[in-house]
Amino acid sequence: MHDDAPLDPFHGDPADPAAALPDEDDDVVEPLSPEEREDVLADLADIDIFQALLEPRGVRGLVVDCEDCGEPHYFGWSLLASNLRHLLDAGQSRVHEPAFGPDPADYVSWDYARGYADALMDETAEE
Secondary structure: OOOOOOOOOOOOOOOOOOOOOOOHHHOOOOOOOHHHHHHHHHHHHHHHHHHHHHHHHOOOEEEEEOOOOOOEEEEEHHHHHHHHHHHHHHOOOOOOOOOOOOOHHHEEEHHHHHHHHHHHHHHHHHO
16 A cells, blocks of 8 residues: 655654654554545546546646534545545544645635536537
8 A cells, every 4th residue: 555645754753742642553543434434536537537627727726625623625636536546545634734725726625526417418419
């Protein structure tokens, strides 16, 4: 398994601010159900389609409104795919941080990307 997670800048540091947090290994993570796995695989396929259609138009990824912090998070295509692959492998999402200084004009919502892809497919089907 290839881990695309960023390196821990505090690895080996005795003053690691996260040292007081519970160890991830202590948490029992239930594996994804077959339905959840299918949903994640479908999302991965969607991201491939969205990227193929939107990246040539200058779209760098998707913006997602975070339920935990209430802030929009901007994800590039490869980070989105990496996060979903991690979810498939580990059964849980990674901790996230907001992107540094993203230009909101470079990102679209999942709904926009889905609508754009659907419209192009409908147009192609009509031709």
